[in-house]
Amino acid sequence: MLYIIEDSINGILMGSIYGLTAMGLTIIFGVLKVVNFAHGSMLMVGMYLAYWTVTLSGIHPYLAIVLVAPAMFFFGYYLQNIVIKPIFIAEKNVREPLTVIIVTTGIWYILDNMTLLIFGPQYRSLSDNPLSGQMLEIGQMFISVPKLYGCITALITALGIYWFFQKTDMGRAIRATSMDREAASLMGINQYKIYNVAFGIGAATAGIAAVTLVPFYNIFPTVGVLFDIKGFIIVVLGGLGSIGGALVGGIIIGLIESVGPQFMTATWTEAIVYGLFLVVLFVKPSGLFGQKHDW
């Protein structure tokens, strides 16, 4: 019984980090209506950035957020502005242009391969950071400290983004654009600028997620792929475009992954994850928290 509680807690903690990795994906989809296949690669870039920042400066790994989050914001902002925007303009009359998806796939390959070229295929880790291997002992249960930090960071990030979207002019303009691009244009909102900002915010949250991962996770050029696939499932589970949904979706995946092996082999837990994914698609295609409305 105790094992199950311990596994559940660690599953929830890891799951909220999964949710954080998927948050940018859901924001970008909500606004641009395209799946960003480069999202995992942006997470990977954030992880390398965090890794080198911490390794070269020796600061506490979480302090790296101060550099990584803004750097990733600008990376995302200009990636959209320079690489993706021209395609949006060329396909102005298509609401969900397929070519943009192809381009994000191209970005994924380029980022992963460039990283491979520059840093090589080896696994890196921040082995002697102050969080590494830390455990919180509660009774006879052991809770992972870096994951606890990650979970708290995920909650703060989600609340911060929610506040930004509800209470600021830019946030309202982003929501307006996500609901009706043309009506937003008629309010004087430049949709391409909104896409830049949304992509920047998506990349910045990937950067924050990266910082929470590096204290306990290996870093290698294709690390993003693992999170990409989980991210898609989480985002569909929670509801495309829903920030809270991403957290809940992540926690569900985290729980299945951590508690499942108590009852079955690991391959089965994976089957359950995909099975759940399909059931949600059949029963509630807009996801658990997705809101359906006419675009």
Add this chain to the structure above:
Amino acid sequence: MPLLEVNNIDVSYGDVQVIFDLSLKVEKGEVVSIIGGNGAGKSTLLRTISGLMSTSTGSISFADQPIHNHTPEDIVTCGIIHVPEGRRLFPLMSVKDNLIVGAYNKRAKKDTLLTLKKVYELLPRLQERESQIAMTLSGGEQQMVAIGRGLMAQPHLLMLDEPSLGLAPILIKDIFETVRKIADQGTTVLMVEQDVKHSLSLSDRGYVLEHGRVVMEGKAVDLIDDPHVKEAYLGI
């Protein structure tokens, strides 16, 4: 010098031309109606003025500045505000947030709260409903929000596309009274309508659009009495 001047424009959707050599003028302070049946090109005309569509020939100028190459955002900044057909509110946003988004442009943003107060004075029902989600409002309330959202942008020229569409007769009266009040407060209005009787009776001038061409123009009082208008649009 007219506030808005449209000169000999052609507009097409791909290969299909829907507006032919169309010209019109709106003077400052006027209320001008554009009437015409379904598919005549009324909405396309407004969409072209607001920059959502582009002209293939001809020119559009506003306050003596050419605007036909402007983006929709720049046209909003110039002061032309288009309240689109079908209201097009941001469905999952509250009434108040819809209104605040209306004041997004640089010119209007700094006065957001002041304009909001004025809009609430003109449309008190919106204040009662300010925290309600837009998609849950009735059709008439949604149209009021759409108009209020347009006013939030501090328009010099307010363009309304079929504000009475799909509303019960009693609400239609409300909407037209509101439009009249807006005009009386000094905003120039260009309105597209199929409710010819109501719209002409509160307008100064009108244009009749058929198959993408202006077939008639004149003072509203003259158009109401015109035999062709009577037969085709008033069913008399």
